[in-house]
Amino acid sequence: MTPSDHHHIVIIGAGFGGLEAARNLAKGDVRITVIDRRNHHLFQPLLYQVATASLATSEIAWPIRSLLSRFENVTTLLGTVTGVNTQAKTVLLDDARAIAYDTLIIATGARHAYFGNDAWEPYAPGLKTLEDATTIRRRILAAFEQAEWEPDAAERRRLLTFAIIGAGPTGVELAGTIAELAHETLRRDFRNIDTREARVVLVEAGPRILAGFTEDLSAYAEGALTRLGVEVRTGKAVSQCGEAGIELGEELLPAATILWAAGVAASPAAEWLGAPADRAGRVLVAPDLTAPGHPDVFVIGDTAHVPTADGKIVPGVAPAAKQEGRYVADTITARLAGKPAPKAFAYRSDGNLATIGKRAAIVDLGWIKLKGRLAWWTWGIAHVYFLIGLRNRLAVAMSWLWIYLTGQRSARLITQADVAKRRPEG
Structure with a gap:
């Protein structure tokens, strides 16, 4: 330097x-x-939408150098x-x-954080980076592709079972979007399987989902997930994760795709x-x-x-x-400047928001609570506002509008690995 x-x-x-x-x-x-x-700033609140094929990586990430280039006294190092x-x-x-x-x-x-069970990570990836998101997207989409080839009914059910561990905002958002992906987006794309038979299971060790929200909003969110076809399992702690699936106490839940959103x-x-x-x-x-x-x-x-x-x-x-x-x-x-320092830091809450699929959300601003479609539009406007740059705001808004109207997600790309693990002969 x-x-x-x-x-x-x-x-x-x-x-x-x-x-x-x-x-x-x-x-x-x-x-x-x-x-x-990394060379990019990431808008993490929408990372799950990359993982579930709703948005492209370029729509929620920006080069750090570009964001700071106008400041001549700032040097960016990778x-x-x-x-x-x-x-x-x-x-x-x-x-x-x-x-x-x-x-x-x-x-x-x-x-x-896997609470001392780091050996679970290869089977249950978390969601913090773009690499995590594209890996999860590949696993989700590959599960449907492998099921299309699978002749064994039990193995096909395992391939079409998606287990999400942790029912905070990320877990709830993942579960709702995967359910919509299976039940709506992909339902006409396959010939040997009915993607609507996919099982999405949201597991929470605590007594209710979205513990950071009030009980009434939490109950609404659980009902909205159930209507989407998500199976919510509360009061159940995961005791094991592996290739076969997850264990809830003595119960084995066969699942090919396990996602970690617990800590x-x-x-x-x-x-x-x-x-x-x-x-x-x-x-x-x-x-x-x-x-x-x-x-x-x-x-x-x-x-x-x-x-x-x-x-x-x-x-x-x-x-x-x-x-x-x-x-x-x-x-x-x-x-x-030799001036008195500001008073101690005091956090000002802007409220809590969580979305359940493409038509429902919950919003708790303290002075007002919203749920349903109005909450979903509020959630969407808030997230578009915090995005960087007009291009990204327009791109995300148009992607959401297209998904809202048609149910189709254009970012359904499998990358990074060959998904055809085994194909039946003949």
Whole structure:
């Protein structure tokens, strides 16, 4: 790095929080370096729609360099961070390079958590990256292709059974969309199978789905899923995942496609800093979002454990990360200007939203609750608003309108692997 008199701010991660911090800080007389192991910013709330063939990857991801190119004081680097030396004030990369910082912002997000059962991951992939989404899309579509060739009825039923573990928003959205894909989109495409016989099972260890919503909205969502043909299994903890399917206690549920939506763990930022963390690995940050004992290191987004005024935890959602990114930018700007720092970070909830298929959703804004088609349109408008760029907003809106009117999904592409595992002779 070229030496400079400008205060150097290093941001690890170009998700919602990191990108928001970079854009706000770039207005000042500072030097900024953004490091990410991928070259794109991802709109994770719509990642499940790539996994279920509703949207193309290019509609929910944008090159980081392009997003920050207008800021001449921002440098974007592609690299994987492996640690932080807080004494030397350097960020360590996997190729043995080190980048010095004056102020560090860690916004590295989260990864899948299998609650000590990491051996399940090959059988039950999670959904956090574009690679995850295209892998899941391939598995879903390949299951139908293999069933078309399969002469054995029992094996065909297994191939056409989709088990989703975890009934938070991601699990519910996956289950509803897979059911619509089987019952509507694909029903005329095959000759040897009836895709409407596909079984979609949503498994939740807790007493109800969408535990973050009120009980009435949760009950509505379960009813909407049932009407789509989804089998909801609550109060059931998965005891085993494997090639044959999943085990719920003593019961074996044969399923060829298993998807994990049950839990996440923070990045190893707490280990890098030697900082205290909660059970999910999130750094227990100070009220100004700095790491304890490190006033020059801020931690935001899914990597941070931030309590709210009512004793809960700030949720790992895009609006929260963006609020934290803006707050940190304001705090650093005030410090450099010799002004008083802002008050302790206070999260402002914009509400909870979840969609169930293409015609129903639930919305809880606190002061008003919506469900059904009106909630679905509200959900759609909110997500289109947060997309980056007019082109992407128009593309996603047109894709949704086409799916809404026709039921057809154009992104039904199988990539990355040969799906014909075995074909009967003759």
